[in-house]
Amino acid sequence: ASDIHEGLGLLQHRGQDAAGIITCGEKGRLYQCKGNGMVRDVFDAQQLMSLVGHIGIGHVRYPTAGSSSHSEAQPFYVNSPYGIVFAHNGNLVNAAELRQFLDKEAHRHVNTDSDSELLLNVFANNLQQTGKFRINEEDIFTAIKGLYEQCHGGYAVVAMIAGYGVVGFRDPNGIRPIAYGRRGSEEAGYDYMFSSESVALDALGFRDVIDVQPGEAIIITRNGVTSRQLVSKQPFAPCIFEYVYFARPDSIIDGVSVYNARLAMGEALADQVLRELGADHDIDVVIPVPDTSRVSALQLSHKLGRPYREGFIKNRYIGRTFIMPGQHMRRKNVRRKLNAMALEFSGKNVLLVDDSIVRGTTSREIVQMARDVGAKKVYFASAAPAIRYPNVYGIDMPTPHELVAHNRTTPEIASYIGADRVIFQELPDLIEACRKFNPKLTRFDTSVFDGKYVTGDVSTEYLSMLDASRNDSAKAQRDADAPETIGLHNSFGAKRD
Numbered sequence: 089a090s091d092i093h094e095g096l097g098l099l100q101h102r103g104q105d106a107a108g109i110i111t112c113g114e115k116g117r118l119y120q121c122k123g124n125g126m127v128r129d130v131f132d133a134q135q136l137m138s139l140v141g142h143i144g145i146g147h148v149r150y151p152t153a154g155s156s157s158h159s160e161a162q163p164f165y166v167n168s169p170y171g172i173v174f175a176h177n178g179n180l181v182n183a184a185e186l187r188q189f190l191d192k193e194a195h196r197h198v199n200t201d202s203d204s205e206l207l208l209n210v211f212a213n214n215l216q217q218t219g220k221f222r223i224n225e226e227d228i229f230t231a232i233k234g235l236y237e238q239c240h241g242g243y244a245v246v247a248m249i250a251g252y253g254v255v256g257f258r259d260p261n262g263i264r265p266i267a268y269g270r271r272g273s274e275e276a277g278y279d280y281m282f283s284s285e286s287v288a289l290d291a292l293g294f295r296d297v298i299d300v301q302p303g304e305a306i307i308i309t310r311n312g313v314t315s316r317q318l319v320s321k322q323p324f325a326p327c328i329f330e331y332v333y334f335a336r337p338d339s340i341i342d343g344v345s346v347y348n349a350r351l352a353m354g355e356a357l358a359d360q361v362l363r364e365l366g367a368d369h370d371i372d373v374v375i376p377v378p379d380t381s382r383v384s385a386l387q388l389s390h391k392l393g394r395p396y397r398e399g400f401i402k403n404r405y406i407g408r409t410f411i412m413p414g415q416h417m418r419r420k421n422v423r424r425k426l427n428a429m430a431l432e433f434s435g436k437n438v439l440l441v442d443d444s445i446v447r448g449t450t451s452r453e454i455v456q457m458a459r460d461v462g463a464k465k466v467y468f469a470s471a472a473p474a475i476r477y478p479n480v481y482g483i484d485m486p487t488p489h490e491l492v493a494h495n496r497t498t499p500e501i502a503s504y505i506g507a508d509r510v511i512f513q514e515l516p517d518l519i520e521a522c523r524k525f526n527p528k529l530t531r532f533d534t535s536v537f538d539g540k541y542v543t544g545d546v547s548t549e550y551l552s553m554l555d556a557s558r559n560d561s562a563k564a565q566r567d568a569d570a571p572e573t574i575g576l577h578n579s580f581g582a583k584r585d
């Protein structure tokens with residue numbers, strides 16, 4: 089549990105709403121602690137001590153489906169067959185159909201609105217079909233192969249089967265990341281760990297890190313590692329937004345260092361700035377919007393030959409604002425998180441650099457803050473192109489009309505956020521900035537920029553349903569209607585927020 093806990097701390101930037109760990113101790117007994125909150129809120133030393141055993145899984149949640157209820161904190165558990173616990177990163181696009189199937193055909197009870205609980209039950213149902221008293225690897229591969237046909241969307245999964253081992257698998261397009269590594273054990277042999285990002289493996293001393301391939305499944309038991317490629321010939325299209333914003337810079341995902349990709353984005357963005365403003369531009373200083381844009385902004389400033397200055401100071405105790413659940417909370421937190429120093433802005437033409445402009449919450453506040461402390465001109469450059477389409481694979485951008493670039497031209501965006509000029513990276517340049525470090529990657533999921541969904545089955549009906557059920561006011565209404573939902577989860581021990 090202590091390793092998993094540390095790993096979750098290193099993945100905190102991927103989900104701030106809920107956290108959980110389930111371990112498996114002697115006689116296949118499971119031990120659980122989960123609830124809403126950050127890792128530091130959900131676990132204390134005593135709880136960690138009571139999570140006994142040598143195998144386990146954990147999760148940090150950033151909801152993309154269902155509600156923010158405690159009962160949707162992961163990992164999820166089902167007792168049959170064998171006792172399975174399950175953690176999922178991503179989002180399913182055919183959840184409604186799966187819910188029907190589980191109800192009408194598989195006769196499995198699903199207790200929440202989480203898509204991850206559906207995925208678990210499809211897996212459990214497929215395992216059940218094999219009808220064995222004791223499970224074996226072939227059965228697990230068969231179950232996952234079936235799941236790959238049934239479940240559409242983005243999913244990286246770790247599952248634990250009580251007393252047996254841990255399984256990791258990744259959707260057939262490899263949209264969401266997952267890797268595993270090994271570490272010499274104090275006793276004998278190796279410890280193994282899966283992680284969404286290599287940073288957790290790296291920091292905990294796990295080496296020989298391998299990315300799980302799209303459509304592959306890996307089973308780790310006492311006897312070692314078995315892998316199987318279960319689906320092939322699907323386009324491998326990892327989510328490009330991992331490189332832009334989501335992942336930590338010190339992670340390497342699918343052979344591409346996130347840090348290197350961000351440097352390259354900054355370099356390409358400098359060229360774009362020069363194309364748009366000309367070589368005789370009047371930028372005095374380049375200022376990043378902390379945290380994520382720092383790496384790109386630094387490289388951009390080098391290429392532009394203008395100084396890089398930390399004009400915004402970040403409060404280290406405030407998390408990420410974009411992944412917060414409501415607009416009110418996001419807006420309030422931008423000012424809590426960032427403060428502008430007059431001495432870097434006063435009387436200067438500044439180029440603010442951010443990794444992306446999504447809802448415009450950050451950029452609008454930031455531009456105003458820069459002006460309040462005396463900036464002369466405020467240019468705003470984004471290392472990602474304009475985001476105009478919803479994400480359906482695990483980044484919570486469900487609603488086009490909440491996106492500042494939706495139905496707006498670049499000058500209109502500039503006027504909305506109050507900047508003198510906005511400069512966006514071009515999509516081919518963003519793709520090249522990531523692809524150049526691993527030419528084997530021929531494709532990415534770039535749907536938020538171009539509206540092309542790699543799974544090919546994202547209908548307009550689905551997008552309208554997503555918009556209606558997950559826009560900010562629908563989410564707020566749902567949480568207001570059922571603020572105390574506990575469901576099957578007893579939140580004892582996890583602090584309530």
Ligand SMILES: O=P(O)(O)OC[C@H]1O[C@H](OP(=O)(O)OP(=O)(O)O)[C@H](O)[C@@H]1O
Nearest residue numbers: 379380408409410445446447448449450
């Ligand atoms: O246009 P918006 O809707 O404001 O979203 C974009 C902003 O949100 C993210 O920052 P966030 O504060 O989440 O995290 P960071 O500290 O990693 O940059 C991102 O880095 C942008 O700054």
Ligand SMILES: NC(=O)CC[C@H](N)C(=O)O
Nearest residue numbers: 150151152153176177178
């Ligand atoms: N960020 C995630 O991994 C989300 C998982 C799942 N879709 C949920 O909403 O709980």
Ligand SMILES: [Mg+2]
Nearest residue numbers: 377378379380
């Ligand atoms: Mg940011």
